[in-house]
Amino acid sequence: MEETTLPATDKLTVTVIAPVHNEEPVLHLLYERVSAVLESMGEPWELILVDDGSRDKSAEIINELHARDPRVRGLSFSRNFGFQVAVSAGLDMARGDAVILIDADLQDPPEVIPDMIAKWREGYDVVYGIRATREGETWFKKGTAKAFYRIIDRITGIDIPLDTGDFRLMDRRVVEAIKRMPERNRFLRGMVPWVGYRQTGVQYHRAARVAGSSKFTSVRQMGPFAVNAITSFSYFPLQIATYLGFLIAGISLLAIIAVIILRLMTPGGQLLGQATTLVAVLFLGGVQLISLGIIGEYLGRIYDEVKQRPLYLVQQKWDDET
Ligand code: UDP
Ligand code: MG
Numbered sequence: 001m002e003e004t005t006l007p008a009t010d011k012l013t014v015t016v017i018a019p020v021h022n023e024e025p026v027l028h029l030l031y032e033r034v035s036a037v038l039e040s041m042g043e044p045w046e047l048i049l050v051d052d053g054s055r056d057k058s059a060e061i062i063n064e065l066h067a068r069d070p071r072v073r074g075l076s077f078s079r080n081f082g083f084q085v086a087v088s089a090g091l092d093m094a095r096g097d098a099v100i101l102i103d104a105d106l107q108d109p110p111e112v113i114p115d116m117i118a119k120w121r122e123g124y125d126v127v128y129g130i131r132a133t134r135e136g137e138t139w140f141k142k143g144t145a146k147a148f149y150r151i152i153d154r155i156t157g158i159d160i161p162l163d164t165g166d167f168r169l170m171d172r173r174v175v176e177a178i179k180r181m182p183e184r185n186r187f188l189r190g191m192v193p194w195v196g197y198r199q200t201g202v203q204y205h206r207a208a209r210v211a212g213s214s215k216f217t218s219v220r221q222m223g224p225f226a227v228n229a230i231t232s233f234s235y236f237p238l239q240i241a242t243y244l245g246f247l248i249a250g251i252s253l254l255a256i257i258a259v260i261i262l263r264l265m266t267p268g269g270q271l272l273g274q275a276t277t278l279v280a281v282l283f284l285g286g287v288q289l290i291s292l293g294i295i296g297e298y299l300g301r302i303y304d305e306v307k308q309r310p311l312y313l314v315q316q317k318w319d320d321e322t
Contacts, residue, residue, distance in 0.1 A: 013043070013044045013045060013046065013095060013096040013097055013098075014038060014041075014043050014044070014045045014046075014096050014097075014098050014099075014100065014113075014117065015045070015046050015047075015048060015094040015095060015096030015098070015099045015100065016034055016038070016045065016046070016047045016048070016099075016100045016102055016110075016113070017048045017050065017087060017090030017091065017094060017099060017100065017101050017102070018030060018034075018047070018048070018049055018050070018090075018101075018102050018103065018104040019050050019052055019083055019086035019087050019090065019103075019104065020049050020050060020051045020052060020054060020058050020062070020086075020104045021051075021052040021053065021054055021058075021080065021083075021086070021104075021215055022054045022055060022056045022058060022212065022215075023054070023056075023058055023104040023105060023212055024054070024056040024057045024058050024061060024212075025210075025211035025212050026104060026105055026106060026209075026210050026211050026212060027049070027058060027061045027062065027065070027104065028061065028065075029106065029210060030104055030106060030110075031047065031065050031069075031072065033106065033109075033110045033111075034047055034102070034110045034113075035047070035069070035071075036110075037110045037111055037113050037114065038113070040114075041113075041114055041117065043117070045071060045096070046071045046072075046073055046094075046095065046096065047071060047072050047073070048073050048074050048090045048093050048094060049062045049065070049072065049073075049074035049104070049318075050074055050075060050076075050077070050086040050087070050089050050090045050093075051074065051075070051076035051077065052077055052080055052081060052082065052083070052085070052086040053076075053077050053078070053079045053080030053081065054076075059076045059316065062074050062076070062318060063316075063318060066318040070320065072318070073093065073318055073319050073320075074093075074317075074318045075089060075093065075314050075315075075316065075317045075318065075319075076314070076315045076316045077089070077312050077313060077314065077315060078312075078313040078314070078315045079313075081311075081312045083166075083215075084186040084187065084188055085186065085311055085312050086312075087101055087166065087188060088178075088186060088188075088311060088312075089311070089312050089314075091175050091178060091179060092179065093319075094175060096172070097171070097172045098116075098117060098120050098169055098170070098171060098172070099169070099170045099171075099172070099175050100113060100116065100167075100168070100169045100170075101166050101167060101168055101170075101188075102167055103165075103166070103167065105209040105210060105211070105212060105214075106207065106209070106210045107206055107207050107208070107209055108129055108165070108167035108204070108206065109204060109205070109207060112129060112167075112202060112204040113169075115202045115204075116129070116168075116169040116202055117169070119169070119200055119202060120169055120171065123198060124171075124198045124199065124200045125170070125171040125173065125174050125197035125198050125199065126168060126169065126170055126171070126174055126192055126195075126197065126198070126199040126200070127168060127169040127199075127200055127201065127202060128161050128164040128167075128168045128199070128200070128201035128202070129164060129165065129167035129168055129201070129202060129203075129204050130161065130163055130164055130201040130202065130203045130204070131163045131164070131165065131203075131204065131205075131206040132163075132203040132204060132205055133205045133206065134206040137206075137208070141214075144222065148222075148226055148229075149162050149163070150162075151230075152190070152229055152230065152233075155230055155234050155236045156190065156229070156230060156233035156234040156236075157233075157234070158190050158193055158194055158233045159193055160189055160190060160193055161193070161199075161201055164189070164201065165189075165206075166188060166189065167204075168192065170192065171197070173197065174192065174195050174197060177195045178191055178192070178195065182305075183232065183305065184304045184305055184307075184309070184311065185228050185231075185232055185301055185304060186228075186232075187225075187228050187229045187232045187233070189229070190229055190232060190233050194233070227297070231297060231298060231301060237294045237297070237298075238294055238295065238298060240291075240294065241287075241290075241291035241294060241295075244287055244291070245291075248284065248287065
């Protein structure tokens with residue numbers, strides 16, 4: 001490392017973490033743009049690339065980048081463990097006083113990092129990237145994202161800033177707090193606001209991917225993400241069963257009274273036929289199945305936690321010692 005006379009604050013290190021899943025075409029460019037930005041700030045830095053079970057040449061490229069520049073560190077998983085776990089592994093490895101999460105596909109421009117660092121120096125512990133605009137994404141993705149954050153906000157009471165993604169800066173003490181949260185079903189966008197401290201945001205324009213394709217497009221991929229977000233931070237779905245129970249019991253009580261009165265007032269007359277009974281039974285059956293399903297969802301999560309399996313398994317590590 002070069003010997004220069006640096007002000008005292010420059011002893012602090014900046015860590016940039018990018019999760020990588022089949023991102024072979026973008027990794028060189030990612031390294032170039034991130035290093036250019038950090039170099040221009042004159043801060044000691046490191047770039048951590050977590051290969052989340054890529055099936056392309058991503059791991060080889062990380063290996064190559066590490067050989068060329070030891071400030072590129074990282075590891076590769078034994079298989080695909082998912083975005084949330086990849087980021088968590090990066091946090092475990094990070095040494096910086098400020099840690100920045102960024103998507104490998106360069107949708108989050110590294111050029112925003114100096115703004116984030118400036119806010120951090122002002123004393124903020126979390127600096128969100130707020131998407132002022134989003135390019136190259138379908139109306140479906142934008143629409144569902146918008147609805148999703150509004151629903152989460154209402155149900156969980158965790159105040160997730162609107163229009164933020166995972167692009168953000170975190171102070172060391174926030175990172176330490178996250179590392180103490182051992183849950184297996186992780187939802188970082190909720191965990192970071194939960195930690196608290198001083199949080200703020202900087203606006204940026206979300207670009208289109210420079211290459212490769214999005215891994216989160218279908219309902220099949222986004223559905224579990226949404227369920228995770230809600231169940232990790234709220235009991236509300238469990239309470240729905242209770243509310244519905246009270247509502248239906250109340251209505252039924254009124255209906256019973258009505259039936260008795262009608263029966264007494266129509267001498268010898270038959271009340272309406274089987275259909276009413278059938279509909280009522282089917283409706284209640286449906287409500288009970290849904291309620292059971294919700295309980296099952298939480299039970300499954302408790303099971304996941306109780307097993308205490310490791311969050312991820314490492315296949316290869318690119319670090320100083322190796
Ligand atoms: N990613 C990952 N593991 C996965 C899926 C995605 O590490 O199982 C990474 C991916 O390489 C990228 C980031 O997560 O760096 C965001 O993924 P993507 O760009 O596909 O999502 P989008 O921007 O479309 O929401
Ligand atoms: Mg992307």
